[in-house]
Structure formats: structure tokens, C-alpha cells
Amino acid sequence: MAETTTFSGNRALQIEEPLIFELGSPGRLGIDLPEPPPVDEDRLAGLRRKAPIGLPDLSEPQVVRHYTRLSQKNYGIDSGFYPLGSCTMKHNPRLSEKMARLPGLVDLHPFQPQKTVQGALEVIDTLAGWLKGLTGMPAVAMSPAAGAHGEWCGLMAIRAYHDDHGQNQRRRVLVPESAHGTNPASAAMCGYSVDPVPATERGRVDVAALKAKLGDDVACIMVTNPNTCGLFEDEILEIARATHEAGAFFYCDGANYNAIVGRVRVADLGVDAMHINLHKTFSTPHGGGGPGAGPTVLSEKLAPYAPLPFVVHDADGLKLVEHAPQFQGEGKPFGRVKGYHGQFGVFIRALAYILSMGADGLRQASTDAVLNANYLLARLGDTLTPSFDGPCMHECLFDDRFLKDSGVTTLDFAKALIDEGFHPMTMYFPLVVHGALLMEPTETESKETLDGYIAVVQALAAKAKTGSAAEDFKAAPKYTPRRRLDETLAARTPVLRWKPGSNG
Amino acid sequence: MRYLPHTDSDRRAMLAAIGAKDADALFRDVPESARLDQPLDLPRHQSEMEVERAFARMAGKNLSAGCAPFFIGAGLYRHHVPAAVDQLLTRGEFLTSYTPYQPEVSQGTLQYLFEFQTQVALLTGMEVANASMYDGATACAEAAVMAARVTKRSKVILSGSLHPHYRETTETVLKYTGLECDTLAPDPLAMEDLIGRIDSRTACVIVQNPGFFGGIKDLRPLADECHAEGALLVVAVADPVSFGLIEPPGAMGADIVIGEGQSLGMGLQFGGPGLGLFATRDKYVRQMPGRLAGQTVDADGKRGFVLTLSTREQHIRREKATSNICTNSGLCALAFTMHLTLLGETGLTRLAELNHARAVQLETKLRRVKGLRVLGNAYFNEFAVYLGDDQDAAAVVDALADRGILGGVPASRFYPEWPELRPILLLAATETNTEADLDALVAALNEVL
Numbered sequence: 001m002a003e004t005t006t007f008s009g010n011r012a013l014q015i016e017e018p019l020i021f022e023l024g025s026p027g028r029l030g031i032d033l034p035e036p037p038p039v040d041e042d043r044l045a046g047l048r049r050k051a052p053i054g055l056p057d058l059s060e061p062q063v064v065r066h067y068t069r070l071s072q073k074n075y076g077i078d079s080g081f082y083p084l085g086s087c088t089m090k091h092n093p094r095l096s097e098k099m100a101r102l103p104g105l106v107d108l109h110p111f112q113p114q115k116t117v118q119g120a121l122e123v124i125d126t127l128a129g130w131l132k133g134l135t136g137m138p139a140v141a142m143s144p145a146a147g148a149h150g151e152w153c154g155l156m157a158i159r160a161y162h163d164d165h166g167q168n169q170r171r172r173v174l175v176p177e178s179a180h181g182t183n184p185a186s187a188a189m190c191g192y193s194v195d196p197v198p199a200t201e202r203g204r205v206d207v208a209a210l211k212a213k214l215g216d217d218v219a220c221i222m223v224t225n226p227n228t229c230g231l232f233e234d235e236i237l238e239i240a241r242a243t244h245e246a247g248a249f250f251y252c253d254g255a256n257y258n259a260i261v262g263r264v265r266v267a268d269l270g271v272d273a274m275h276i277n278l279h280k281t282f283s284t285p286h287g288g289g290g291p292g293a294g295p296t297v298l299s300e301k302l303a304p305y306a307p308l309p310f311v312v313h314d315a316d317g318l319k320l321v322e323h324a325p326q327f328q329g330e331g332k333p334f335g336r337v338k339g340y341h342g343q344f345g346v347f348i349r350a351l352a353y354i355l356s357m358g359a360d361g362l363r364q365a366s367t368d369a370v371l372n373a374n375y376l377l378a379r380l381g382d383t384l385t386p387s388f389d390g391p392c393m394h395e396c397l398f399d400d401r402f403l404k405d406s407g408v409t410t411l412d413f414a415k416a417l418i419d420e421g422f423h424p425m426t427m428y429f430p431l432v433v434h435g436a437l438l439m440e441p442t443e444t445e446s447k448e449t450l451d452g453y454i455a456v457v458q459a460l461a462a463k464a465k466t467g468s469a470a471e472d473f474k475a476a477p478k479y480t481p482r483r484r485l486d487e488t489l490a491a492r493t494p495v496l497r498w499k500p501g502s503n504g
Numbered sequence: 505m506r507y508l509p510h511t512d513s514d515r516r517a518m519l520a521a522i523g524a525k526d527a528d529a530l531f532r533d534v535p536e537s538a539r540l541d542q543p544l545d546l547p548r549h550q551s552e553m554e555v556e557r558a559f560a561r562m563a564g565k566n567l568s569a570g571c572a573p574f575f576i577g578a579g580l581y582r583h584h585v586p587a588a589v590d591q592l593l594t595r596g597e598f599l600t601s602y603t604p605y606q607p608e609v610s611q612g613t614l615q616y617l618f619e620f621q622t623q624v625a626l627l628t629g630m631e632v633a634n635a636s637m638y639d640g641a642t643a644c645a646e647a648a649v650m651a652a653r654v655t656k657r658s659k660v661i662l663s664g665s666l667h668p669h670y671r672e673t674t675e676t677v678l679k680y681t682g683l684e685c686d687t688l689a690p691d692p693l694a695m696e697d698l699i700g701r702i703d704s705r706t707a708c709v710i711v712q713n714p715g716f717f718g719g720i721k722d723l724r725p726l727a728d729e730c731h732a733e734g735a736l737l738v739v740a741v742a743d744p745v746s747f748g749l750i751e752p753p754g755a756m757g758a759d760i761v762i763g764e765g766q767s768l769g770m771g772l773q774f775g776g777p778g779l780g781l782f783a784t785r786d787k788y789v790r791q792m793p794g795r796l797a798g799q800t801v802d803a804d805g806k807r808g809f810v811l812t813l814s815t816r817e818q819h820i821r822r823e824k825a826t827s828n829i830c831t832n833s834g835l836c837a838l839a840f841t842m843h844l845t846l847l848g849e850t851g852l853t854r855l856a857e858l859n860h861a862r863a864v865q866l867e868t869k870l871r872r873v874k875g876l877r878v879l880g881n882a883y884f885n886e887f888a889v890y891l892g893d894d895q896d897a898a899a900v901v902d903a904l905a906d907r908g909i910l911g912g913v914p915a916s917r918f919y920p921e922w923p924e925l926r927p928i929l930l931l932a933a934t935e936t937n938t939e940a941d942l943d944a945l946v947a948a949l950n951e952v953l
Contacts, residue, residue, distance in 0.1 A: 020619050020845050030846030031586050033935070036857035039749070043864055045720045045882035047751045054626045057848035064588055067616070067842060071597040074612035078596025091507055092600050095552050101590070104563025109576040110775030111913040112567070113905045119565030120774050126562075133546050145638035145777065146831035148818070159680055185818035185828035191680035194823045232533035263531060268538040279831065283507075287835025288613040289603040289795065290636070291777035307676070323920050335676030339579065339641035339669040339764070340775025348559070355558060358549030361505045363540075367527045368510055371518055374530050378522040391522075391530045418609055429819075446509035447518060475803075480608040482808040487607075490800035490812040494789065496632050497622040 014481050017069040021498045024056020030063050054500070073481040074288070075423050081449050083376075085395045085426035085438025086180070086228060088258050088280035090369075095356060096284065096349035105348055110340040114320055121318035124342065125311045127351045131276060131295055134362070136267030139303035141296045142310065143342040147255055148182035150275025150294025151222070153307060153337050155190045157273060157298060158220050158249045160305040160334040167247065170219040174248075176205050178228045178430040183253060192219060199432045203229040203388035203397070207239055214246035224253035225269070226260065228430040229388060230373065230395035230438070240270025249273065249302070257281050258442075259370055259394035262363030272299040278343075282350035293343035293350070308333045309341055368443035369394040372450060376439055379454045383461045387433040394442070400435025402461060407470030410435040413460060415484065418477040420456045505549055569772060569910060573941035575866075577886040577932025578716070578913045579640065579667045579742045580775060581767040583855070584936055589769050589842045598838055603795075603831075607810045608802075613834065614809035617797035620841040627747040628761040629754020630783035634794035636833040637780025640764030644670040644710060644740055645677035646782065646793045646827055647760045648685075651708035651736040653826070654791050658683050659705045663698055664691030665715030668918035670740055674710070683707070690919050692717040692879050692888050692928055699729045706735040708760070713739055713753065714746060717915075717930065718887035719880045727757025736760060743767045744781070744840075745934075746884045748856025760784045768847075769839030779836035790816060793827030855935060859885035862933040866942050870931075873949045879928070886932035888915070891953060897929040903952045904945075911945055 009016045041048055058066070075082070082089035100106065108120050124142055131140045141157070144150035155173070162170045173187040176197045184194040195213055198206045205223060221243050225233045233239065240250050252266060252274040258281040260266075266274055278284050279292035286292070298306055309322045310333075320341060324333050357365060370393050377386060377396040385401040400410045414424035414437070426438040441450060463469045477483060510518075515527070524530055531539065550558075569582055576582070593599065597612060604610030604617075617635045624633035637643040644667075648660045660678065662671050662685055675685050688696050694717070698709055709730055714720045723739060730737040739753035741763035753761045765779030766772075782794060789796075790813065798812035818825040847855060863885045867878050875892040891897055897914035904911035915928040933942070 017615070019615070019622075021622065024848060027850060028848065029851055030588075030848060031851050031855075033851060033854045033858060036854055037861050039857055039860060040864070043860070043882055044750065044884075045722060047720050047722060047882070049747070049749060049751050051755070053747065053752075053849055053852065055623065055844065055847075055849040055852060057850050058845055060586075060588055060846065063842065063845050064592065066845070067592045067598075068595070070612035070615055071592075071595040072612065073610075073615070074597035074601045075606075075609035076597045076600035078600045082602070084602055087602055089600075089602060093507060095555060097594060097599075099556070099559045102559060102563045103570055104566050104568050105559065106771060106773045107568040107570045107582075108566055108774045109569055109574075109580060109582065109772050109910070111576050111578050111580075111917060112569075112910055113902055115902075116567035116905055116910070117774070119562035122562050122565065130546065133544060145642065146829070148828040148830045149638065149642075152828060156676070156679075180830075181818040181820070181822045181825070182828050182830050184823035185821075185825045188823040188825075189677070189681065189828055191682065232531075234533040234535070237535050237538070260531075260534070262543055263540055264534055264538050265540065265544075269535075277831075285599045285835070286602045286831075287599055288601045288610075288617075288838065289834030290832040291638070291834075291836055292831040293777075308672075322917070335679065336641075336669060336672035337676060338673055338776075339639045339667070339778060343776040344774035345777055352555055352559065355547070355550055355555045356552070357505065357507070359543040359546035361508070361549040363543045364505060364508060367530075368508055368515075370530050371510075371515060371522075371527055374522045374524070375518045391524070391532065393533075414606075415608070418606065423609065424606055444507055444509065447514045477608050481611050482608055482806060483803040485607045485802050485808045485810045486800045487810050487812065490798040490810050491815075494796075494813060495799035496789070496796055496812075497618070497625050 013072065015069050017066060019498050020066060021056050023062060024058050026057050028057040028059045030058055030060045080421055081445060081453055082423040083425050083439040083441050084423060085440040086255060088440060088442060090283055090442035091444035092283055092285040093353055093356060096352040099352040100345050100348040106345065118317050121311050121320060123347055123351060125318055127347050130354050131297060134261055135297045136265030137297035138300050139298040139306055141298060141306040143307060143337050144275060144294035144296055145338050145343055146292040147275055147277045147294045148186055149337065150296040151182055151186035151253065152189050153296045154251050154273035154275060155186055156334045157302045157305040159190050161302055162219055164332065169217055172218045174210060174213050174218060174221040176223060178432045179222060179224055180253060180255060183222045203231050204233055205239060207235045210239060211242050214242060214248060216247060218246060218248040220249040220251045222251045222253060224255060226256040226393035229397045230392040231388060232393055236269050256394060259366055261366045262359060263366050273302055278346050278350040283353045284346050284349040291343055291346060293346035304331050305334050307335055307337045365443045372441040372443060372445060375450060376441055380457055383458045395438055395440035397433065398437040399433040403464055406464040406467055408464040408473045410437055412473035415476040416460050416473050419479050422453060572908050572910045573944045574910045575912045575931045575933060575945060576910055578930050579764060580772055581743045581932060581934055582772055582936050583745060583767050583934055585769055585771055585843060586846050588846060589839055592842055593839055604811060611808060614797050616838055616841055618799060618809050620837045621797060623841055623844050624781050624783050627744060627752065628783040629752030630761050631786040632789050633783035634792055634796055636837045637782050637794055637829065638833060639778030639780045640740065640742060640762060641670045641673035643762035643780030643782045645674040647738045647762045648674050648678060648708060648710060650791050650793060651738060651760065652683050654788055655707045655734060655736060657705055657707035660685050660707055661698060661701050661709040662687045663711040664688040664696050665712045666710055666740060667712060667716045667742060690922060690925060694719040694721060694880060698726055702729055702733045702735055704733060706733060708736040708738045710738040710740065713741065714884045718883040720750060720882045720884060723756040738762065745856050745859055748852035749860055750884060765840045769843035770836055777833055777836055779833045779840055791826060794829055794832060858935045862935065862937050866933045869942050869946045872946055873953065875953060885934055886930060889929050889931060891927045891929055893927065895927045897927055900952050904948050907948045909945055909948050
């Protein structure tokens with residue numbers, strides 16, 4: 001146990017920080033503003049705020065220190081190795097941040113006259129061109145805000161197509177058991193029922209089971225490829241063929257597209273729709289949970305149903321089409337998926353990354369990501385228990401057989417890694433193996449970093465296997481600003497906001 | 505390549521450890537017909553300098569808001585963002601961290617989310633708020649779905665005061681859910697009768713306040729009628745700065761408040777990413793979409809924070825989740841909460857009053873423009889004007905842009921199918937407008953009209 005031995009409760013660089021509501025003092029200002037003229041209440045329909053809001057007043061130095069101290073309680077990619085499987089925690093280039101702050105690109109309102117934002121439309125159009133070129137797909141819906149939003153967008157296009165072709169009896173979606181939770185949740189939002197498809201012992205979709213489930217009530221399949229076990233679906237062409245033969249579409253969850261950029265065009269796999277997580281594959285920062293962007297590439301058949309708005313080329317340059325009637329083509333957009341014109345700030349960052357890497361660099365990045373994951377799999381294969389045979393793609397999956405009889409769980413093992421200075425791998429996902437440990441090293445980690453991590457994992461595994469270290473593991477982490485947190489208490493007695501008079 | 509650390513000798517050593525002949529061997533599970541043997545025929549990698557040049561060229565084709573007298577609002581408002589916000593936002597521990605699933609190494613994110621939730625609840629006058637949605641429009645759609653879940657009813661009434669993008673997004677989301685939208689016509693004069701539409705099938709009424717055309721309304725009679733019929737009142741707010749001056753929806757009987765948080769902390773960014781605000785009553789918390797940070801204690805009994813009530817969410821509940829949302833707008837929530845913390849009660853109140861004063865000043869000056877009529881009398885920082893029977897606001901805005909002025913948004917941009925809205929222009933004024941800006945607009949309008 002790490003005991004606090006200081007008078008303050010602080011531990012050197014780890015400084016305790018109260019909530020902002022416990023710091024304020026009325027009348028302080030963090031921003032200088034002129035004194036406003038008196039308000040004419042008649043101009044507010046008698047609806048001027050009556051009670052104070054209850055916000056604390058702080059000065060700028062206090063605010064800067066508050067957030068600096070909070071940041072020091074976080075682990076980011078900038079801090080160290082972050083092998084969080086399925087999440088693609090790769091280096092976020094600072095050039096992308098710099099470009100995303102150019103006033104000529106970001107101090108723009110989405111409703112400015114289009115002739116005053118031709119450069120912004122060019123950013124969108126150029127990025128769209130790259131996404132189409134890399135995937136081999138003919139169209140892309142740029143506006144989805146994140147991966148799950150892109151899934152839903154793709155399924156909406158599928159539903160719109162089927163309804164338009166007298167096929168609205170197609171209401172069933174086949175989703176492998178290993179899928180991300182967003183897949184079934186997105187399908188449900190389109191009025192679809194979800195029919196799970198089992199996995200084989202090789203960690204792949206059971207093609208025979210899938211075929212048996214296909215029928216004229218199936219709208220589409222949703223397959224993640226490479227899948228969440230980190231494996232390429234090697235029967236993907238047969239899956240696509242059978243799906244199309246049954247009149248259904250192939251939605252590909254592109255969460256793991258980063259493994260194959262520049263090495264495979266998803267169009268060549270028979271994909272009809274796939275979202276691309278720009279915040280994973282194209283290295284825009286995850287920002288503690290967002291924002292992301294989930295542009296969704298679409299096949300020829302689905303393209304006409306793409307949502308509004310979209311950019312087209314016309315005689316005057318680039319034009320943003322915001323309403324269906326003004327679109328002269330064959331389009332039948334299924335609607336609008338969010339406000340404005342997409343995650344523009346994320347687009348800038350993704351495009352800066354893509355231009356920096358180029359076709360050659362993007363291919364090398366996928367190759368190195370796969371190389372790194374296979375290196376972990378090879379070097380840790382004897383220490384941990386790999387769930388499936390390699391080669392893997394960009395991530396490698398282990399289960400908890402190596403912890404059998406040790407009294408140590410996957411969770412304990414992950415928490416012990418925190419004390420060693422690493423962010424843990426993804427735990428207990430995918431659900432198809434017991435006590436999953438899913439590691440995604442990404443291409444931006446050096447061999448030295450991987451070797452250091454491997455040595456620590458080996459040492460921890462050896463320690464666990466002694467059978468007498470369980471208590472030590474359960475006490476981890478010991479050196480973090482907070483030790484294990486009581487999640488049961490949090491859920492049973494929810495405290496979701498500060499209230500006056502409350503304190504920790 | 506600057507983002508890839510491996511040397512060729514590293515790669516060779518690693519392949520040897522793996523026992524693979526070359527990197528291509530690692531891709532052997534890819535069907536041969538789908539393998540690309542070489543990079544695609546697209547541009548090759550570029551240096552920082554070259555990429556900067558490419559973006560500078562594109563940036564140069566735009567007229568940015570800071571370079572023109574600027575009066576555009578319509579759901580996104582240009583406010584001054586203090587320097588400290590962006591400086592702190594780029595701290596790598598915030599910028600490059602993931603969703604805080606490992607609370608021991610994410611107390612920074614979790615604490616600011618807890619503070620953010622508290623601020624949003626206080627601003628809106630509600631009891632509880634979540635850790636963000638994508639933007640105001642998607643938050644609006646989620647509110648409709650949640651209201652249907654709470655009331656077990658299927659009709660959603662969308663006011664003509666609602667932002668057209670919120671309306672369109674909600675209509676799209678509801679399309680295949682078995683819920684129906686009763687959408688009212690655009691309502692620049694705030695004349696619509698919502699109360700008459702409410703019946704025993706109504707799950708909720710969604711209104712915006714201040715409305716899309718700027719007007720402020722007392723929502724209490726509407727709230728009373730909703731509650732008498734067993735429906736929920738959902739209120740959208742497009743500019744959270746307005747909370748500094750105007751009675752919050754919670755004080756007027758709202759059951760769910762949604763909004764766009766962009767105007768604090770983030771700047772315009774051509775409309776994205778946004779920040780969806782979502783607040784409600786305690787009794788509905790388990791029906792809420794999105795992540796929630798909650799307070800708890802650690803193994804030493806110290807106060808700490810975790811993500812909680814996650815049995816509502818897709819990664820646990822799958823197709824039965826309250827929403828499919830996973831990635832949200834965490835970093836935008838940080839920008840929002842930092843800006844609001846710098847403002848505080850005193851600063852937000854003052855900022856809101858300054859905004860309102862600027863708008864009133866603009867309206868006063870516009871009285872000098874021949875033929876122009878301001879619609880409505882009560883507003884926050886934006887109002888609609890009628891330019892005259894024969895005027896096309898879109899053409900006027902175009903002519904203003906030729907004079908270097910970004911002079912509002914024509915209503916026809918959102919409602920091309922409503923010819924009677926062609927003469928209507930939406931104008932917003934904030935603390936960023938100088939008196940010279942206002943005079944420039946008035947002078948240019950006198951030329952153009």
C-alpha cells in the first residue's frame with residue numbers, strides 16, 4: 001500500500017485538486033469584459049433570469065493551474081505506450097493540430113455564402129477523394145460524427161435502398177458475436193432485428209452458419225474486418241458473394257481499417273458500405289472520448305441514398321448541396337444525420353496526416369502496425385496464452401488461461417501494468433474468448449518501447465504464475481493519483497454532479 | 505517518414521523474431537485477388553513545409569469571419585475564446601487520451617467531465633446532465649427517442665422555432681423507429697399553436713428558446729399543457745451564452761434540455777465538431793443516452809470519479825442500449841468547461857448582457873435602413889428582419905459578401921420550398937462586433953437594398 005506521508009496529501013508531482021466549485025470566490029474574473037449597459041427588460045419578454053446560476057468565479061492563474069493539475073492525472077499517448085486494443089492509440093501529429101488552427105480554415109461559419117468558403121469545401125472534397133481512392137469505393141458520406149454514427153448512416157442507406165426497391169421485408173441484420181456493441185445498437189436504431197452469427201475455433205465468422213441464416217428477410221451483414229480478434233476474415237470473398245446472392249448488403253465495420261490501408265482496397269472485398277474512424281486510422285486525437293469522425297464509403301448501389309449535405313463540382317467551383325431538390329442527379333438522400341457539414345476540424349487533421357504520409361507512407365504504416373502486433377504475438381506467445389494462431393493483423397488477442405489457478409484476473413493484470421508505467425490493453429473484449437487481453441501496439445511505437453513492454457509483461461506473468469502474488473496484484477495500482485475506484489458504489493448511489501454543501 | 509520509428513534493420517530483426525520471410529507474409533490471410541502489391545497511384549508523402557503550403561493555399565481561398573464585419577448565427581455563434589482555453593486544450597494528457605475506461609489513470613478527464621455535467625445542469629436549470637453528445641442536432645434526436653421511451657408514446661411534435669438542422673436530423677433518426685414527427689411550419693413571427701397539437705399520443709413537444717428566428721418565449725403555459733397530457737417538454741438552446749441572461753428552461757418546466765455547446769470554448773470551425781448538451785430530471789437518468797461521470801471513492805477512501813450507469817450503453821446492452829453513441833465530444837466538453845470556468849457567474853452574466861446590448865444596438869441602427877422591418881421585439885443576440893416584399897435575402901447576402909461583409913443568413917438557405925420566407929434575413933450580433941461593424945452593415949444594406 002502506498003501511504004500518504006505528507007501533511008498536504010500531495011505527493012510531489014501528484015497534487016490534490018479540488019473541484020472548481022470549491023475554488024471560486026464571488027467577484028473574481030478570468031476574463032476582462034467591459035461593463036454592459038443596463039438591460040431593458042421589455043426586450044426580454046419579462047424572461048430575465050431571476051436566480052443566480054451558481055457558477056464559481058475564478059481568476060486566470062487559478063484556472064490554468066486547475067486544468068494543468070487535472071491533466072497530470074491523465075495518461076495519454078504522449079505519456080507512454082497505450083496498447084489499447086481496438087482503439088488505435090497512435091501518435092497524433094502536431095502538424096495536424098497546427099493546421100486545424102489556421103484562422104483561414106477554422107474561423108469560418110458553415111452558413112457563409114459558399115463563394116467565401118471554397119477553400120473549406122476543397123478540404124472536404126480533397127479528403128473525400130483520398131478516402132475513395134484508398135478504399136476503391138465510388139462515394140463517401142462525409143458527415144457522420146463518429147464510428148457508431150457512420151454505422152447507422154450506412155445502415156440507413158441500406159434501409160433506404162431496400163425500401164426503394166420493394167424489399168422492406170428485409171429487417172434482419174446478421175452480426176457476428178465478436179462485434180463491437182455499437183453494431184447491434186446501430187441496427188436497432190434502423191428498426192432492424194439483430195441475429196448473432198457464431199465464431200469458429202479459428203476466431204472467424206462461421207461461414208456455414210452465416211449462409212444458413214441468409215434469406216430474403218436479411219437486409220445486410222455487419223462484419224468487422226480485420227475482426228475484433230485481430231484476424232483477417234480469410235473467407236471474406238465467399239461471405240460477400242453469398243450475401244449478395246441473397247440480395248443483402250455487406251456492411252463492413254471499418255474500426256480496424258488501419259491494418260490494411262494501402263494494402264487492400266475494401267471495394268475488392270465486396271464491401272457495400274464501411275465507416276472510417278478518422279480518429280483511429282488517420283490519427284486525429286481521441287481527446288478523452290471525442291470528437292471523432294466517421295465518413296462512410298458507399299458502393300454504386302448505395303451512393304444515391306447518401307445523406308445531406310455533400311460537395312459536388314459545378315461550373316462555379318465547389319458546391320455544397322444542402323437540399324435534395326436542388327441536386328440534379330439521381331440522388332435520393334435519406335436525410336440529414338447531424339448539424340452543419342460534418343466534423344470539419346477533424347477533417348483538417350486527418351487530411352494533414354494523409355498528405356504527410358502519402359500513399360507510400362500509409363501503406364508502410366499499415367505494414368508496421370501489423371508487424372508490431374505480430375512481434376508482440378511472437379514474443380509473448382510462450383508467456384501468455386494466445387487465443388488464435390497467427391499471423392494477426394494490427395492487434396493480438398490473448399485470453400486468461402495463463403492466469404489459471406494464480407488467483408490473478410485479467411483486470412488485476414491490467415492494473416499491475418499501470419504501476420509499471422503502461423496503459424493497459426483492452427480487457428474482456430471481444431467477448432468470444434475468456435478474460436480477453438487485446439493489445440494494439442500501432443505503428444508509431446519503436447522496437448525499444450515494445451521490448452520494454454514485453455519484458456514487463458513477462459515479469460508480471462512470471463510473478464502471477466508463482467501463485468502467491470494475487471494479493472499484490474489486487475492492490476494494484478498503487479502509484480496512481482487514485483487507487484482502484486468503487487464502481488459499484490458509483491452505480492448504486494449515483495452522484496453525477498456537485499451540489500452546494502456536498503463534499504468528498 | 506517522421507511518424508514511423510522503425511529502421512529497416514529493426515524491421516528485419518522483428519520479422520526474424522516472428523519467423524516471417526517478409527512483411528507480405530503477415531498478410532497471407534488476405535485473399536490473393538485483393539492484395540495490392542505496391543502503393544496506390546496517389547501522391548507520395550510530404551514534409552511539414554509542403555503540407556503547410558497546401559493548407560495555406562486552401563485557407564487563402566476563404567473569407568474568414570475575423571476578416572469581415574460578421575453577423576452570422578443561425579445556431580452557431582462567434583464568441584471570443586480566451587487564449588488560455590486552447591493553450592490548455594493542447595496538453596497531451598488531455599488531447600491524446602482515450603475514453604476514461606481506466607479511471608486510475610484518467611482522473612483528469614473524469615473530474616472535468618463531472619465539473620462539466622454540473623455546469624450544464626446549473627446553466628439549464630436541470631438536475632443532471634451527461635458527458636456530451638455529438639452536437640445539438642443529434643442531441644435533439646436523442647431527446648425525442650428518450651421521450652418516447654419514457655412516455656411509451658409515439659408522436660413527437662417539432663416546433664417551427666426549432667433549428668432546421670435539428671428538425672431534419674430528428675426526422676431522419678425517427679424514420680425507422682416507429683415514431684412519428686408532427687412538424688410545424690417555420691415560424692418567424694412566433695404565431696404557431698403548439699398547445700392545440702398535444703394529445704394523448706404525444707411523447708414530447710420540442711421547442712427552441714431563443715427560437716431559430718431569435719424570439720424568446722415564456723414556455724410555462726406550454727410546459728403545463730404537456731404535463732397535463734402526460735407528455736414531456738424538450739427545450740433546445742443554441743447559444744449557451746444566453747443562459748447568462750435568460751430564464752433557464754428548467755425554471756420554465758422543461759423535462760429535457762438539449763443544446764449546442766460550440767459557442768463556449770471552440771470557435772466556429774465551419775460547423776464541426778460541435779458539442780451536444782443533454783440535461784434532464786433525476787428521475788429519467790436511467791433513460792438517458794450517453795456517458796456519465798460519477799463520484800465515488802477509491803480503495804483508500806479518497807474521492808474519485810468513474811464512468812457510471814453504463815448498463816444503459818451499447819458496449820454492455822448492445823441492441824437494447826439507450827443509444828448507439830460511443831465516441832462523443834469529450835475534448836469539446838473540456839473547451840466548454842474551461843471557457844465557462846474562466847467566465848464564472850460574473851463573466852457569463854456580463855457576456856450575455858453585452859451580447860444582448862449589441863443586438864439591441866444593431867436593431868436601433870437598422871431602423872435607418874429603408875424598407876427593413878425587424879420581426880419580433882424580444883430576443884437575445886439574434887433576430888430576423890424582413891427586407892421588403894420584393895427582396896431576396898440570399899441575393900442581398902451575396903451582395904454584402906462582395907462588399908466584404910458577412911451579413912447574416914437568408915432564411916431561404918434552410919427553407920427553399922417556402923417562397924414567403926425569401927425576404928427574411930437572420931442577423932446575429934455578439935461581443936465580437938464593434939460599433940464600426942454595425943455601421944458598415946447598415947451602410948452596405950442602404951446601398952444594396
